[in-house]
Amino acid sequence: MLSDRTIRTLLERADGRLSIATPSAFPMSDEQFQPASVDLRLADIKGALAVKIPAEDPWVFNIPPGVFALGSTIEWVTLGKQVVGQVHGKSSWARRGLMVECAGLVDPGFSGQLTLELKNLTEKTIRVEQGKRICQLSLDWVDTVPDRVYGDPALRSRYQGQEGPTPAREWAEAGR
Numbered sequence: 001m002l003s004d005r006t007i008r009t010l011l012e013r014a015d016g017r018l019s020i021a022t023p024s025a026f027p028m029s030d031e032q033f034q035p036a037s038v039d040l041r042l043a044d045i046k047g048a049l050a051v052k053i054p055a056e057d058p059w060v061f062n063i064p065p066g067v068f069a070l071g072s073t074i075e076w077v078t079l080g081k082q083v084v085g086q087v088h089g090k091s092s093w094a095r096r097g098l099m100v101e102c103a104g105l106v107d108p109g110f111s112g113q114l115t116l117e118l119k120n121l122t123e124k125t126i127r128v129e130q131g132k133r134i135c136q137l138s139l140d141w142v143d144t145v146p147d148r149v150y151g152d153p154a155l156r157s158r159y160q161g162q163e164g165p166t167p168a169r170e171w172a173e174a175g176r
Contacts, residue, residue: 002139004033017080026074039133040073046165059130063120070165071116078111081149082142087135097122100135108142109149112162
């Protein structure tokens with residue numbers, strides 16, 4: 001697993017092995033770097049029952065009890081051919097009853113915003129806001145360059161370049 005020092009070095013080198021881009025309104029901060037990961041922040045939430053609170057703030061969401069919703073990260077993550085990522089929910093959200101998951105690995109070659117699966121496991125509404133640190137991205141090396149990286153046409157990579165919360169494209173392609 002890569003340390004904060006290695007992650008920072010890769011980001012500074014800008015040699016194609018790792019890039020984490022952000023909109024100018026949300027620059028990365030030092031507090032996002034953890035000893036062996038980087039915190040990513042919430043951009044948006046979509047879900048039938050995840051409710052925006054526009055009167056209060058256009059980027060505040062309430063997730064009712066038991067509700068599942070999709071979220072996305074502010075950060076646009078690009079992994080090179082020998083870097084693999086794994087997204088983990090932050091313990092501070094888990095202790096409030098919000099499960100934050102990102103199914104599967106973030107494969108070498110992936111580029112896009114990360115879609116997060118959010119589930120309120122409590123009996124109370126959970127309030128989340130844009131810009132809050134919601135998950136951690138840990139990174140590691142792949143021992144050799146893969147034969148095919150994410151985005152290779154032979155892999156039918158459905159989420160390359162995704163922006164915002166992206167529902168399952170396999171189901172959409174099957175007409176479900």
